[in-house]
Amino acid sequence: MxxxxxxxxxxxxxxxxxxxxxxxxxxxxxxxxxxxxxxxxxxxNQHILVWFHCDGAEPEWAVPEQEEITKGQWVYRGRTEHFVSSHIQEIPENAADVTHLGHLHIPGFTSGADLRYHYSRLWEFMQHKWEAEWAPEPEPNLHCSKMQLKHSMTFFGFHWSLLDLHVEARQMGPGLVFLRFAHSFLGRGVILQCLTPVEPLLQSVTHTMFYQTSIPPPVPKFLLKAESIQFERDVMIWNNKKYISKPLLVKEDSTILKHRRWYQQFYSQNSPRLQHQRDTLDF
Ligand SMILES: [Fe+2]
Structure with a gap:
């Protein structure tokens, strides 16, 4: 009121x-x-966003406006919400984990998100291919990082260029990502990903799709559905994995360490820490 x-x-x-x-x-x-x-x-961008700092510090950066949303050129085309049992850092780290794309996200989206069945014989003729690069941004946007992702699909080993898609995932701070899509004739749009910690090791993640008004709604709804299936594969991993501060990595995984160094800026001396007794089974 x-x-x-x-x-x-x-x-x-x-x-x-x-x-x-x-x-x-x-x-x-x-x-x-x-x-x-x-x-x-x-x-x-049709969101109400709240700044949280454990020391009560004032906002250090502003969320940029996506002009096409404000002007009404890109409109709301759907939203998903997931609750994920994971450490807050796992979800943003996915963008820098470029090597997992070539394993977890290869099977076609039609084979679903249940990792017990997603390497399905029925759908193995269809595969996703990904080329990804991740890097932090320079001054004055040290709180931002960017993943450039080229997506293509193959059917029976043949590349079908109609499904080539360019995605730029720009992370701002620990909890907000702009996933911008550009397709040669299926238009442009953005998914806003918001990550909100609900309690220790429980995160709420929403994806809200805004897409060009001139493109029929089934197109962005299909993209959101396909993205959601791929995201749910990660969710099944996150729900079952533990955050390891010093993981064993190979050279090709080096961007994970770069991401961890970049993400350190979002913690301070007083950031909440998970306390548990290491010498008992009571955790
Ligand atoms: Fe992933």
């Missing part, structure tokens, strides 16, 4: 600027202490 946020349960209204309760619909006496915590936030 106005610049207030209203609780859907009893209708209490809290001021946007300082969190103080302004109105309780069934009483004239609003208690002095009635207030909620106020967070720095912004409304951009």
């Amino acid at each position: 106005g610049n207030c946020i209203e609780c859907p349960f009893h209708g209490w209204q809290f001021r946007g600027e300082d969190g103080k309760c302004e109105k309780i619909p069934y009483t004239d006496k609003v208690p002095e202490v009635a207030a909620v915590r106020c967070w720095p936030s912004c409304e951009v």
Whole structure:
């Protein structure tokens, strides 16, 4: 309501600027202490985003506007939401893990996301091919990194160029990715990926698709579905893997270490740490 946020349960209204309760619909006496915590936030690309810093520091960078969304040239075409049992760092690290693309994401999307069956004989005639590069961005965008991804498909070993797709995944900070798609005639669009920690080792991940208005909705919906199947393959891994701070890697995995060095900037001395007793089975 106005610049207030209203609780859907009893209708209490809290001021946007300082969190103080302004109105309780069934009483004239609003208690002095009635207030909620106020967070720095912004409304951009049809999302409301909240800045969290464990030391309470003010926002250090702004989320750029995707002009095509603001101007209405790219419109909402669907959303997915997953809850993933993993360390927060695992999900962004996927972009720098370029070697897993050539294994986990090779089988055609039609063979599904269940890793027990996705190497299916039925669908093995269809394969994805990926060429990926990942790098951090220079000043003044040290909080950003970029993956350039070239996707193609083969059927019975023959490349079908109609399905060639270029994807640029630009990560901003630890929790936001712009996945921009460009196809020679199926148009352009973006999936916004938002990662929100819900509790230690539980992450909520949403993907929201915006696509050119001139392209029929089944096209972006198909792309979102295909992306979602590929993402769910990673989810099955994340749900079952443990974060290892010093993994055994080979030369070709070196971008994982680069990503880990880049990601360090998002931690501070007071970042929450998972405590568990190492000498018992109580974890
Ligand atoms: Fe992946």
